[in-house]
Amino acid sequence: MNNESYDDMVKKASPDSPLLKDCIRAFAVGGLICVIGQMLTNFALNYGLDERGAATFTSVTLIVAASLLTGMGLYSKIGKFAGAGSIVPITGFSNSVTSPAVEFKKEGYVLGLGSKIFIIAGPVILYGVLTSIIVGMVYYFAGR
Amino acid sequence: MAKHIGAETVVFSKPVSIIAAASTAGTKEGEGPLGKLFDRVLTDNMAGEETWEAAESAMVKDNLSILFEKSGVRPDFIFAGDLQNQCCGTNYGVKDIKIPTFGIFDACATFGEALALAAMTVDGGAAENVAAGVSSHFCSAERQFRFPLELGNQRPQTSTYTVTGAGAAMVSNKDVPPYITAFTIGKIVDYGVNDANNMGAAMAPAAAECISAHLRDTVRAADYYDLIVTGDLGYVGKELLLQLLKNEGIDIADNHTDCGIEIFDKASQDTHAGGSGCACSAAVFAAMLYKRLKKGELNKILLVPTGALMSPTSIQEGKSILGAAYAVAIENGVIKWNI
DSSP states (O other), rough: OOOOHHHHHHHHHHHOOHHHHHHHHHHHHHHHHHHHHHOOOOOOOOOOOOOOHHHHHHHHHHHHHHHHHTTTTTTTHHHHHHHHHHHHHHHHHHHEEEEHHHHHGOOOOOIIIHHHHHTTTTHHHHHHHHHHHHHOOOOOOOOO | OEEEEEEEEEOOSSSEEEEEEEEOOOOHHTTTGOOOOOOOEEETTTTTTTSSHHHHHHHHHHHHHHHHHHHHOOOOOEEOOOOOGGGHHHHHTTTTOOEEEEEOOBBBBHHHHHHOOOOHHHHHHHHSSEEEEEOOOOOHHHHHHHTTTOOOOOOOOOEEEEEEEEOOOOOOSSSSEEEEEEEEEEOOOOOOOOTTTTTTHHHHHHHHHHHHHHHHHOOOOOOGEEEEEESSSSHHHHHHHHHHHHHHHOOOOOOOEHHHHHSSSSHHOTTTOOOOOOOHHHHHHIIIHHHHHHHTTTTEEEEEEEEEOOOHHHHHHHHOOEEEEEEEEEEEOOOOOOO
C-alpha cells in the first residue's frame, strides 16, 4: 500500500470534530466575551474616559481577567468548551502568554518562564509587528 | 535456548516466566474501567513532588518496589524506559534502587522491547531475574510534545490521551506460568503520517506489519491466540489495523483489543480516541491481562505494544511520524518449538 491510499484510509477512519456544535459554542462564548468588552467600554465612557481611553481600559481589563482565569486553571476549561470562541478574542492571546508562564516557571524565572513565555504568542507578536511596519510603509509612501 | 526464526522472530523453548507484574495509575486512570485492578492509584498526580517529571519518577520507584515485593525477588537487572528526554523519568526513578539498569527507548512500544530484552537476558543465562518496566505521565508528555496544560485549546477527535502510570513485570528463569514463548521485533514503518494528533494512524501499519510477521514466522493462525492486544492504537488505530490485516487476509476482529481502548471509558472520560503512552500497555497488562492469564481465563495472548517515533524537532522539520511495534507471545504453557 502506498502513502496516498493509506492517507485515504486514515481520512475515512478519523472522526471529524462536531463542527456545528463547535461553531455554536464558539459563537456564543466569543459573542459573550465581546458583550462583556462592550459593557466595559460603555462603563468607562460613562465615567468620563474618551473613546481611546475606554478602548485601552477594556483591553487591559480583559487581558488581566483572562490571565487570572488561566492561573486559576479555569481558562483551559473555557477553551475546551468554546474552542475558537475563546482563542480569537484578546483573552485568548492573554491565555497563550500566561499558560507557558505557568508551565515553565518550574524551569526557572530566566531560562524557563523568561525565555518560553512567548513560545505560542511569539509568532503573532513578530509577524504582527512586521505586518504593521509593511502596512505603515505602504501608507507612508502611497497613502498620502 | 532462544532461536531466531523467520525474519523477525525469536522463540524460547525453555521456560522464561513472568512471575509477577505491578501497576500504578494516575487519578483519571483510577476512575476508569480498570480502576480497581491497579496495585496503586495516585490520589494526586503530583505524587507529592514539585514537578510532573519528578512525579513520574516517584511512580517508577514505587511501582518497582511493588513489583519486588510481589515477586519476592530483587532483579539482577532492570530494563526500563519512558517518554521523557534521555529517559529521565526512569533514571531518576531507579537511582535509589541501586540495581544495574538498561535505559531503553522505543516510545510507547518500550514495554515490548523491555520484555523481549529481559526474556533474552534470562534465557541466555546472563541473569536469573530481570525487571521490565515503563512509565508515562500525561503532564510531562504534554509539556514535552504538545502545549502548556493551561492553554485553552480543543483536542481533536483523533487525539489520544497519555496515560499517567507505570507498569512493570518480573521476568524470571523460575518455571511458573505464564511464559514468554516468543517475540517478534517489528520493522520501523513510515506511511507518511505527519499529524501528531493522530498517533493511532501512524502506528497501525507498524502493528499490522508486526502481527503479520509474527504469524508468518511462527506458522500460527490469528485465532491461535485468545487475545491479540495492541498497546495504544486507540479507536482510530484499531479500525485501521483491522483493515490493514484484512487486506492481507488476516482477520483478528473477534480476538483483538487495544489497551488504549480498555483503560478509559470513552463516553464519560472525554478521552477521544483512547489512551496512549508507555504506561498504557504496561499498566493494562499488569492490572488486567496478567491477572486473567494467572486465573486461566486467558491462556495465550499476543501483546503488541506500539510506538510513534518522533520528536518535537523531527515534527517541526517536517519529518513524518514513524511507527514501531513489538509482539510478545505470553502463554500458560512452554512451547517446544519445532520450526
